[in-house]
Amino acid sequence: MVLLILLVDGVSAYGFSVSPGILNMDLQVGEQQCGLVDIYAKNQIFSIGDRWAYEKSNDVSRYNLTSFDVGVNSIYDSDVFIAGNKRIKVCFSTEKEGIYHGILMISPVEKNAEIGVWVNLVVGNLKRVLNNSGVVLPITVEDIEEGSDSVERYRLDFSKVLFFEMDFMFFMSLILFFMLLKLRKIKEEQKGLF
Secondary structure, eight states: EEEEEEETTEEEEEEEEEOOOOEEEEETTTTOEEEEEEEEEEEEEEEEEEEESSSOOGGGGGOBOHHHHEEEEEOOOSSSEEEEEEEEEEEEEEOOOEEEEEEEEEEETSSSSEEEEEEEEEEEEEEEEEEETTOOEEEEHHHHHHOHHHHHHHHHHHHHHHHHHHHHHHHHHHHHHHHHHHHHHHHHHHHHHE
């Protein structure tokens, strides 16, 4: 995905773009992993920074924590000069297992605009499981093997969904059966009239 921003300032236009729109990284505790971000612009200095949130959101204003606040180590050049296009390397690591949601903000120093690249870090031996309200719960491989509470809740929720689907299908089958009976009766009555 390529994001493009165009700014009109008087009679001149200014634009820049960033690709990709999302960086997803699976890493282990203490491991540093890097991704590449392409910035396309014309002779401009860009400022780069990252912000984080405890929960994933599409609302950029919710990403108001620093990497220090959430325990993420971010490594990248904070200011870069772009003349055409440039690929920058951004690296992340953390000392704690979990799922981290961030946004890498890229903005020209001399213009009032920003583009964000979503950053999702899954750190450790985690699997993604939904809880009752649809929130992603990180659980470890050990939890799955030992049958922890979060895994048991997941299994119960799955069985409820399965039974609900079966009940729904049974109900729909009954409706279809009675509609077919009614249609047959109507056709028989029409044959009897002619």
